[in-house]
Amino acid sequence: MSTKLWRLHSVSKRSAIALGSNMGDTQEILEASLETLAQTPGIILEAKSSWYTTKAIGPPQPDYLNGCAILKVQLFPQALLETLLTIEQKFGRVRQERWGPRTLDLDLLLYDDIIVDQPNLQIPHPRMSERAFVLVPLAEIAPDWIEPVSQRVIQDLLQDVDTCDVHLVKSNKNYHP
Numbered sequence: 001m002s003t004k005l006w007r008l009h010s011v012s013k014r015s016a017i018a019l020g021s022n023m024g025d026t027q028e029i030l031e032a033s034l035e036t037l038a039q040t041p042g043i044i045l046e047a048k049s050s051w052y053t054t055k056a057i058g059p060p061q062p063d064y065l066n067g068c069a070i071l072k073v074q075l076f077p078q079a080l081l082e083t084l085l086t087i088e089q090k091f092g093r094v095r096q097e098r099w100g101p102r103t104l105d106l107d108l109l110l111y112d113d114i115i116v117d118q119p120n121l122q123i124p125h126p127r128m129s130e131r132a133f134v135l136v137p138l139a140e141i142a143p144d145w146i147e148p149v150s151q152r153v154i155q156d157l158l159q160d161v162d163t164c165d166v167h168l169v170k171s172n173k174n175y176h177p
């Protein structure tokens with residue numbers, strides 16, 4: 001995947017992303033999408049969480065496999081979003097109904113401590129603080145990251161959500177890229 005120079009910071013920023021899949025070989029898709037991200041110019045994979053099965057929120061559909069990753073990025077937020085959407089398509093993502101099933105969903109959760117409110121991009125992700133399927137894996141790899149709107153750390157936000165539908169499938173504890 002090529003990256004134009006104007007999309008590169010000279011210094012690295014830290015970003016958190018969420019990964020989800022409930023169609024196809026979900027674990028294979030999530031692992032391969034991280035590999036693709038790690039091979040993208042301007043992106044270094046810093047940490048990945050364990051994988052969790054989670055009950056789908058939205059219309060009736062299969063359970064999801066969810067996880068999170070921390071990236072060191074030289075891409076500006078819009079370029080990072082564009083990269084995520086391109087990788088979703090590469091893995092066969094088709095947009096149909098809202099919150100419908102998908103081979104791959106990559107959401108940009110956090111980017112350093114900045115707040116972005118643009119028509120096509122909101123950071124922090126506007127629904128991350130209410131989603132156990134995001135907070136459980138994110139708390140594993142970034143418990144002390146401050147969510148800049150609420151000014152609360154991730155492990156604190158996790159205390160306010162019901163985690164009973166989030167189950168550990170594959171531990172990536174002690175994973176070092």
Ligand SMILES: Nc1ncnc2c1ncn2[C@@H]1O[C@H](COP(=O)(O)O)[C@@H](O)[C@H]1O
Nearest residue numbers: 105106107108109120121122123124125
């Ligand atoms: N923080 C965000 N991460 C990913 N996508 C975002 C974000 N903020 C706005 N968007 C827009 O949402 C759709 C992608 O929807 P999904 O169903 O989550 O794939 C895309 O058009 C982004 O521009």
Ligand SMILES: Nc1nc2c(c(=O)[nH]1)N=C(COP(=O)(O)OP(=O)(O)O)CN2
Nearest residue numbers: 020054055056057058064099105127133
């Ligand atoms: N358990 C679980 N449920 C879900 C999941 C998911 O990953 N895990 N993703 C969804 C899709 O959210 P989408 O990215 O389409 O919309 P958003 O803009 O609200 O994140 C909807 N429901």
